[in-house]
Amino acid sequence: MQIMEITDDTGFVEFGEWLLRAESVHRQLRPQLMADYSEQMNRVFAGGGRMIIAAENETVLGLAVWRILEKTFSRSEIYIDDLVTDVQYRSNGVGRALINWCENRGRELDCTQLTLDSGTPRHQAHKFYFREGFVVTSFHFGKSL
Secondary structure, three states: OOOEEEEOOOEEEOHHHHHHHHHHHHHHHHOOOOOOOHHHHHHHHHHEEEEEEEEEEEEEEEEEEEEEEEOOOEEEEEEEEEEEEEEHHOOHHHHHHHHHHHHHHHOOOOOEEEEEOOOOOHHHHHHHHHHHOOOOOOOOOOOOO
């Protein structure tokens, strides 16, 4: 398994064929993604999002969408928007490899924290995050507009 950056530091998609291969895995977590996946992801990347994938041969095993946030509380943090492993490859170290990559990138960029949000009904994901050393530090509130 290898971890590949799909985007460069500016958000430019360097490996469009891998982005297209990642779509079906990404939709396992986010079925509400727009029909034009590339268009939506390019908007995410233009807003600071970046993507890595875990791949083996020609298969995307998992992916992470991440960004750097400058905040008053934590200063600079690496935030994971989306972390998903293809259902066929869960419990094989894919998620851990993606998190480890994000931790290392965060350290390279002098971030103080690695953070993410996880939906309240995603109990299996929460068990995984706790095993990986994450703690619940706050509640995230949302309101539809």
